[in-house]
Amino acid sequence: MVARDVADWRRLATRTIMSGGDGDAKRRATIQKARPRAGEPRRVLVTGGAGFVGSHLVDALLARGDHVLVLDNFFTGSHRNIERHLREDAPKGRFEVIRHDVVEPFLVEIDEVYHLACPASPIHYKFNPVKTIKTNVVGTLNALGLAKRCKAKFLLTSTSEVYGDPLEHPQKESYWGNVNPIGERACYDEGKRCAETLAFDYHREHGLDIRVARIFNTYGPRMAMDDGRVVSNFVAQALEGKPMTIYGDGTQTRSFQYVSDLVAGLMALMDNDVGFIGPVNLGNPGEFTMLELAEKVRAVVDPEAKIVFCENTADDPSRRKPDISLAREKLGWEPTVKLEDGLRMMVDDFRERIEERAAR
Numbered sequence: 001m002v003a004r005d006v007a008d009w010r011r012l013a014t015r016t017i018m019s020g021g022d023g024d025a026k027r028r029a030t031i032q033k034a035r036p037r038a039g040e041p042r043r044v045l046v047t048g049g050a051g052f053v054g055s056h057l058v059d060a061l062l063a064r065g066d067h068v069l070v071l072d073n074f075f076t077g078s079h080r081n082i083e084r085h086l087r088e089d090a091p092k093g094r095f096e097v098i099r100h101d102v103v104e105p106f107l108v109e110i111d112e113v114y115h116l117a118c119p120a121s122p123i124h125y126k127f128n129p130v131k132t133i134k135t136n137v138v139g140t141l142n143a144l145g146l147a148k149r150c151k152a153k154f155l156l157t158s159t160s161e162v163y164g165d166p167l168e169h170p171q172k173e174s175y176w177g178n179v180n181p182i183g184e185r186a187c188y189d190e191g192k193r194c195a196e197t198l199a200f201d202y203h204r205e206h207g208l209d210i211r212v213a214r215i216f217n218t219y220g221p222r223m224a225m226d227d228g229r230v231v232s233n234f235v236a237q238a239l240e241g242k243p244m245t246i247y248g249d250g251t252q253t254r255s256f257q258y259v260s261d262l263v264a265g266l267m268a269l270m271d272n273d274v275g276f277i278g279p280v281n282l283g284n285p286g287e288f289t290m291l292e293l294a295e296k297v298r299a300v301v302d303p304e305a306k307i308v309f310c311e312n313t314a315d316d317p318s319r320r321k322p323d324i325s326l327a328r329e330k331l332g333w334e335p336t337v338k339l340e341d342g343l344r345m346m347v348d349d350f351r352e353r354i355e356e357r358a359a360r
Ligand code: NAD
Pocket: 047, 048, 049, 050, 051, 052, 053, 054, 071, 072, 073, 074, 075, 076, 077, 078, 100, 101, 102, 103, 115, 116, 117, 118, 119, 120, 121, 135, 139, 157, 158, 159, 160, 214, 215, 216, 217, 218, 219
């Protein structure tokens, strides 16, 4: 008999076991949802946990009492982002860091995996494009394999880049995208598209409990000051009295989400108990041109800040804005932090780091 969908397959597999049928179906049918060990905190693996988003997620997980393992190769992540959890007053015994590359297999005992490991800034993911693909494909296979072995829940941080230079606006999850498969951004875009495919295949083939988030441009404290993304560039440049670099004519648009909103969305997606797996857009639907963003940064940092126009990069998406109806409906989630307010919090952090650097 042939299964038509996952529910059908589970029914068939169970029936096979009852009748002492084939071993393969028996093995697959034993996969159950992960449950925290009785009396012990939930063990959560955050790959890429020393990075910008990962470190904020780690803070939130530790704050609610989880045991957190960070696995990171520190390519773009930093010790500064997580070191306070290793100090004296740290949540003892509930925080561990493993220096490891997700491209190599790894074994740990966990109940949930938030899989973030991957450089997110275009200048970083284009630095070694083949490694970026390996991270997205082999790294995601390794993380999925681990989740399967541990019967853990698995959440993938995918990206709005799966929509490429979108022909539909705003972007809904049902849109299949417009990606140049041989362009300079493809190592990231196609890598993430393949990672989504792998997650869904593990779900269909092995019954793995997956979640897929498509994250739109996110900003906030702890972004690497030299990571080349537009918000970090503009804020650092304005604070250091340098002109803000606008690529192209500055009419291209993005929608900027503050990092705490994203973390709340990721946790709502992982925790929802209605079995909603996504893919789901997590982003702030406010849409700004890069010229408008420069004005916002001027208003917060320095009204006299200058701008300079530079050549744009290849395949730069011209418009991007999430449709977040699905996240609102399924997760009751929506962003709450306005761009002006988020920029102020980010500027405080950048100022502190610039002063620290100057004092060294
Ligand atoms: P980031 O570069 O600050 O963090 C990525 C982390 O992954 C870093 O700590 C880095 O050292 C680690 N890493 C990279 N390659 C690795 C490897 N092979 N093995 C182990 N660790 C590795 O980026 P971020 O902004 O925090 O993004 C986190 C995740 O969210 C990424 O998967 C990214 O694609 C996704 N995302 C982010 C945004 C955004 O605007 N920040 C938008 C869309 C998607």
